[in-house]
Amino acid sequence: MNEYISVNPERIKWCCNKYGISDSVLAHKLGVNEEKIQTIFDSNQVQARVGLTFRQLEKLAQTFSESILFFINNEPVIEENLLTPQFRTMESQIPNLDIQIKKIIENVVSQQDLYISLLEELGEELLGFSPIDLNDLSLEKAALKVRKWLDIPSSRKLSFKDYREKIESKGILVFVSNGYSGSWKIPNSSKILGFSFYHEKVPVIFVKKDNENSDNQSVFTLMHELAHILIHKKTIIDSTDVITSDIRIEKEANEFASNILVTSSMLDTIDDDLKPDNVQYYRDWVKNITSKYSVSTDVVLLRLLKNGRVSQREYHEYREYCAKERDFYFSLPIARDQNIPRRRYLEPKQIFGESYVRVILDALQNNIVTLSKASNYLDGLKIKSIKELERSIYG
Numbered sequence: 001m002n003e004y005i006s007v008n009p010e011r012i013k014w015c016c017n018k019y020g021i022s023d024s025v026l027a028h029k030l031g032v033n034e035e036k037i038q039t040i041f042d043s044n045q046v047q048a049r050v051g052l053t054f055r056q057l058e059k060l061a062q063t064f065s066e067s068i069l070f071f072i073n074n075e076p077v078i079e080e081n082l083l084t085p086q087f088r089t090m091e092s093q094i095p096n097l098d099i100q101i102k103k104i105i106e107n108v109v110s111q112q113d114l115y116i117s118l119l120e121e122l123g124e125e126l127l128g129f130s131p132i133d134l135n136d137l138s139l140e141k142a143a144l145k146v147r148k149w150l151d152i153p154s155s156r157k158l159s160f161k162d163y164r165e166k167i168e169s170k171g172i173l174v175f176v177s178n179g180y181s182g183s184w185k186i187p188n189s190s191k192i193l194g195f196s197f198y199h200e201k202v203p204v205i206f207v208k209k210d211n212e213n214s215d216n217q218s219v220f221t222l223m224h225e226l227a228h229i230l231i232h233k234k235t236i237i238d239s240t241d242v243i244t245s246d247i248r249i250e251k252e253a254n255e256f257a258s259n260i261l262v263t264s265s266m267l268d269t270i271d272d273d274l275k276p277d278n279v280q281y282y283r284d285w286v287k288n289i290t291s292k293y294s295v296s297t298d299v300v301l302l303r304l305l306k307n308g309r310v311s312q313r314e315y316h317e318y319r320e321y322c323a324k325e326r327d328f329y330f331s332l333p334i335a336r337d338q339n340i341p342r343r344r345y346l347e348p349k350q351i352f353g354e355s356y357v358r359v360i361l362d363a364l365q366n367n368i369v370t371l372s373k374a375s376n377y378l379d380g381l382k383i384k385s386i387k388e389l390e391r392s393i394y395g
Contacts, residue, residue, distance in 0.1 A: 004051030007060075007071050009041050014077045015064040019099040029063050030056050065103045065183070097237075100185070101192050104206070105237075107183060108175055112197065112204050114377060115173065115356055118363045129171030129203060131230055139252060143259030146230065154263065157294050160215040163222055164353065172229065173204045174222065174353050180342065184351050184379060193217070195237040196225040203229045216296035223257035231256060243298060244319060258302040261295045267303055275310075279318040298322070345388035348378040354393065361390055 016026060023041075027034045030052070040052075052060065054068075061068045097105075132149045134142040150166040152158065164174045178184040186192055186208045197204040205225040209218050221238070228236045232249050242250050266289050276285055283290070286300040301318060304310040349357050357378065364374040364386075375381050381389065 004053060005057060005072060006051045007040065007057070008073055008075075009043055011071050011073065011077055012060070013041060015066065019064065019102055021063070021099065026063070030059050032056065065106070098187060098190050098192075100187055101190060103183060104177075104186065105195070108195075108197065108204055108206055111175070111352065111356065111377070112173065112199065112202060115359055116202055118359050118368065121368050122359070122362055122366060124359075124362075129199075129201060131233075134231060139255045140259050140264075142231065143256050144263070146226075146256075147260055147263070152260070154265070157292055159294060160209070160218045160222065163219055167205070167222065167226060168353050168355050171202065172226075173202060173356060175204060175206045175356075176218075176351055176353075177206070177208045178347060178351050178379075179209065180347070182379070191239040191241065193238050193240060193242065194221040194225050195235070196228040197235050198229055198233050205229065215294050216290070216299075219261065219294055220257055220296055220299050223260050224253045226260075227253035227256040243302075244316075254302060255306065258299045258306075261293065261299050262289065262303045266293065267300075267307065267309075270300075270304070270309075272309055279314060279321050282318055345381065345385035346392060348381055348389060349392070351379060357389065358393060361386075361393065 012026075015021070016023075021029075023034050023037045027037045030037075057068050057071060060071055132146060134145065137145065150163075150170070152163075152166065164176075168174055175184075177186045190208075192208060194205065194207040196206075205222060207218050207221050207225065224238060224242065225236070228234050228249070231252060234249070236249070238250070243254065245251065245254075269288055270286055274285060276282060282301065283297045286297055286304075289295065289300050290297055297318075301310055301315055305312065305315050348360075360369070360374055360377050363369045364371065369377070371383060371386070374386060375383070378386065378389070
């Protein structure tokens with residue numbers, strides 16, 4: 001016979017409200033009927049509380065990314081201690097965030113705090129984020145200044161990895177979603193592209209990496225979030241709607257990002273006389289730039305729109321064409337990644353970046369964290385994989 005463990009209904013209610021989980025959805029996740037959930041919620045007195053089995057408690061903890069102890073604690077929830085300012089800021093921007101996105105936001109905040117505290121324990125200086133002075137500059141001039149600051153060449157093609165490393169060298173952490181299922185994967189159905197956490201010492205950018213769009217969308221999102229950090233100094237979450245947003249700071253971030261990636265001299269290589277009548281051929285029209293500099297057609301068109309070389313109607317027609325194309329793509333059975341071997345030991349570096357991973361490994365080598373904690377901080381990497389990760393970084 002299963003032993004039932006008394007739970008705190010107020011803490012379960014708080015989590016359900018926080019993540020927008022209904023009684024029926026929670027019942028399904030725990031494998032119980034709705035009446036059981038309602039009975040738990042009605043048991044407000046500690047002595048009369050209804051319990052869950054240990055397995056059901058495990059499912060409850062997994063659903064909300066909390067510990068089992070969190071739900072059997074008799075103390076009330078104090079929101080100020082559990083909700084970070086970043087979380088409250090982003091929830092106010094997009095109130096109905098997917099539960100997985102909310103978990104990722106909380107995880108990013110936790111990793112950022114961990115990174116700063118471990119650096120202090122290691123006695124190391126922070127990488128030294130020192131924002132470039134962009135005051136009183138137009139967005140175009142600010143973008144050119146940032147290109148020089150990041151040392152972006154005009155003579156060769158850069159990948160997302162290249163741009164990421166240049167931004168990380170300026171003391172900004174860049175986290176990337178994982179393509180495999182897990183705590184760092186953004187659901188394919190989600191419209192979230194990325195977000196920025198402004199911090200005076202260690203800002204963080206998070207980017208959804210879209211394999212089907214190669215580097216192009218991810219690079220633009222990276223630069224868009226960089227604009228929020230350098231120009232707006234704000235914590236912002238962005239969705240696919242951002243590209244056509246009328247919100248001032250989003251329009252500024254779009255213009256800033258597109259100017260960093262596509263300079264005026266690049267635009268001069270496009271022949272307006274060859275502009276197709278049908279928007280579905282725009283990719284071929286601007287291919288000499290998109291193939292050479294790892295930028296999307298969208299980014300080039302944004303620059304051409306700003307310069308009056310593409311009309312608002314033409315740009316929106318192209319966006320509608322892309323939306324239909326994307327919907328068709330997601331309607332197909334996805335099997336393209338099935339034959340790609342998974343190199344698990346490299347995933348923490350791909351998700352968190354080398355700066356973050358080095359600090360965790362340094363803390364492990366200096367006995368500041370245990371192997372178990374290092375595993376937890378590196379996305380649950382197993383001991384064998386941690387050794388492989390060390391070799392990939394230190395040789």
